[in-house]
Amino acid sequence: MDVKIERLRESLKISLKGELDEHAARGVLLRFGELESQALPARCVLDLSALGFTDSSGIAVLLGLERRVRDAGGELSVVNIPSQARRVFDAAGLSRIMRFE
């Protein structure tokens, strides 16, 4: 799985490309760990347009990222969610606790 982290002027954009399962989640969590020590911009965007597949491992990844961003005083929005991922997140009721666009 490819994780791209871009610092834009006033926001942070994270893009995931490939399949996010338990195997891939380990690498993704390591990359997100890099964000720990840095000051995060108030607005963070997670772009899932190139996410080919996800399962419940992706839910934990999203929740962990959301918490990290919120703890830093920011807000996370998740954009361009493909239909398979959307159905997984909906089955888990994720749209009630996170911002999906």
Added chain:
Amino acid sequence: MRPINEMTLTFPARSVNEGFARLSAAAFAAQLDPTMDELGDIKTVISEAVTNCIVHAYPDALGSVRMRCRIYPDGRFEASVSDGGVGIADIEKAREPMFSTGGAERSGMGFTIMESFADSFTVRSRPGKGTTVRFTKRISPRAKR
């Protein structure tokens, strides 16, 4: 009803095999000419079931996972995923949303997702012996789409 085709795969409970298992099941199910959504549903349930065997069944050893897929003349896809691991003492509890014995990287939503993506779904388990989950997915006939 007798299956018109079936296949069984056995592989070590290693995380690299999660992708292998769901892609193999999807390639097999392709004989029923499913839609992208139906294929996505099958991949999702397989991925959850196989990941559970890999993450939960074998805490101290590298065990194996067996996946059997069948297709039926009425257009049903059926799969079972089994391990010979620690088993589940209280299945009802394990199936509750957000119940997990895993750490922060688990959400406890695997069974909930499997239930909502499959047409029928059962879990059988014996502590110390292992766990089998079985599900079916109806593939809509092409002419009706």
